[in-house]
Structure formats: C-alpha cells, structure tokens
Amino acid sequence: MARYKNPTEFFLIVNAVLKSLIIFLYPTQCRYCEENLDPADGHYICKSCWQTVEFIARPYCETCGCPRSQTIALPDKIASCNKCPDSARFRKARSVAGYDSVVGAGLRLLKYSGKTVMAKPLADLMIKAMPMLFGMEDYDYIVPVPLHKKRRRERGYNQVELIGRRLSSTTNIPMKTRSLIKTVHTPPQVGLSYEKRQRDVKGHFDLSDPLEHAGKRILLIDDVLTTGATANESARVLLQKGKAKYVDVFTLLRVLQKL
Ligand SMILES: [Zn+2]
Numbered sequence: 531m532a533r534y535k536n537p538t539e540f541f542l543i544v545n546a547v548l549k550s551l552i553i554f555l556y557p558t559q560c561r562y563c564e565e566n567l568d569p570a571d572g573h574y575i576c577k578s579c580w581q582t583v584e585f586i587a588r589p590y591c592e593t594c595g596c597p598r599s600q601t602i603a604l605p606d607k608i609a610s611c612n613k614c615p616d617s618a619r620f621r622k623a624r625s626v627a628g629y630d631s632v633v634g635a636g637l638r639l640l641k642y643s644g645k646t647v648m649a650k651p652l653a654d655l656m657i658k659a660m661p662m663l664f665g666m667e668d669y670d671y672i673v674p675v676p677l678h679k680k681r682r683r684e685r686g687y688n689q690v691e692l693i694g695r696r697l698s699s700t701t702n703i704p705m706k707t708r709s710l711i712k713t714v715h716t717p718p719q720v721g722l723s724y725e726k727r728q729r730d731v732k733g734h735f736d737l738s739d740p741l742e743h744a745g746k747r748i749l750l751i752d753d754v755l756t757t758g759a760t761a762n763e764s765a766r767v768l769l770q771k772g773k774a775k776y777v778d779v780f781t782l783l784r785v786l787q788k789l
Pocket residue numbers: 560561562563564565575576577578579
C-alpha cells in the first residue's frame with residue numbers, strides 16, 4: 531500500500547480491478563451493439579449506444595410531426611402533409627426518435643421482455659426532448675394511451691404509464707392514468723394497412739369520468755406513433771366526450787415512412 535499516494539488511490543485501483551473481474555467472469559453484452567456492457571453505465575444498453583440517439587428535428591409537418599426530407603427546398607414550417615391522419619383531432623403530434631434506432635431496441639426490452647428498468651432511460655429521452663417540442667406550461671394533465679385490461683393483465687403493466695410516471699414527476703404535470711380507457715381488445719396491428727388501422731380503432735376508447743377533462747389542456751403520451759390513428763381516436767374522445775380544451779400528442783418513437 532506504501533506505493534500509493536493515499537488510501538483513496540489504492541481503493542480506486544482495487545475497485546477498478548474488481549469491476550474488470552466481474553465483467554470478465556459475468557460478461558453481459560449491450561443488446562444493441564453487442565459490445566461488453568459496463569454495469570455502471572446502466573442496464574442492457576451501453577452508454578455509447580444511447581449517445582447515438584438522433585432526435586427528430588425540423589423540417590417536419592407542424593401537425594403530425596412527420597419528418598420531411600432536408601434535401602428538397604421546403605418552407606421553414608409545413609402546416610400539414612399527406613401523412614396527417616384524416617381530420618386530425620389533436621393539435622400537434624411530436625416524437626423523440628425513429629423506431630429503427632437504439633430507442634426502439636430499448637422499448638422492445640421494456641414492452642416485450644419485462645425489463646421495466648428500461649422505463650427510466652426511455653423517459654429521460656422524452657424529458658430531454660420535451661422542451662424542444664412543447665411549451666412546458668401548456669398542459670394541465672398527461673394522459674397515457676391505455677392498454678385494454680386483458681393486455682395489461684397479461685403484461686402486468688402499461689409501459690406507457692411507467693414512462694409517463696417519470697415524465698410527470700420531472701415536469702410536475704400530473705398524470706391521469708384511469709380516465710381514458712380502452713374498451714375493445716385488439717390483436718397487435720403490425721402489418722395492417724393504414725385504412726384498416728383507422729377502422730380498427732374507431733370507437734375503441736372511452737372515458738370513465740368525462741367531467742374531469744372539461745376545459746383541460748392535455749398531453750396524450752404513447753410509446754409509438756405509426757399512422758396516428760390511435761392518437762387521433764383518443765384525442766377525439768377526450769375532445770368530444772371529455773370537452774378538453776386541446777390535445778397534443780407526444781410519443782417516444784415514430785415509425786418513419788418513406789416520403
Ligand atoms: Zn451498445
């Protein structure tokens with residue numbers, strides 16, 4: 531120990547050696563790049579992969595938030611586009627990143643592999659992006675898109691609620707988790723056409739207490755925005771039945787369609 535300038539230096543070295551030994555004996559790989567994962571950097575996905583997240587930025591459609599090609603000369607702001615849902619009920623929709631990214635990998639761990647610990651880094655991305663996309667003072671409530679009670683029972687949790695809990699406590703915008711309800715159980719929508727999806731969600735949501743939304747400014751949150759049909763139908767119910775003042779949509783991911 532005499533070789534070390536002070537005991538702290540000695541313990542730092544011991545700590546580093548032990549850490550390397552743990553990684554050597556029990557290697558865990560990043561689920562995205564497959565490099566060895568340093569447990570100190572978090573769970574399942576490595577620090578350098580998280581650093582590759584590309585946040586969606588303008589130019590995008592001001593209504594549905596769909597990114598537009600930067601190679602074509604475009605006005606600074608595009609009011610609407612051909613990807614906007616038919617008669618958009620929400621005021622605007624925005625997303626943090628594209629689905630084909632490390633964020634998509636993180637969400638799949640949370641959603642399909644029971645890794646609830648992933649809610650934290652995913653929520654942190656929404657917390658980071660939110661001031662760039664929304665006015666922080668513009669909302670009375672956060673409302674997560676619900677799961678049907680059967681799906682919720684199977685999974686044990688609603689992943690959007692887990693993310694929303696952290697978003698809510700950091701932004702101080704209260705979250706209402708029991709008001710918007712999904713009344714119809716539907717199979718996963720992967721692979722269905724846009725028209726089929728629009729039809730599929732019509733009438734699938736309801737409000738348990740419509741009175742609590744009257745005049746309220748609502749930030750509806752979801753994990754993925756694909757066609758916008760679910761967000762649009764949820765917004766329709768909150769506005770028509772709940773008499774909300776307006777509904778904006780914030781999703782973690784967006785399936786980017788070729789334009
Ligand atoms: Zn990685």
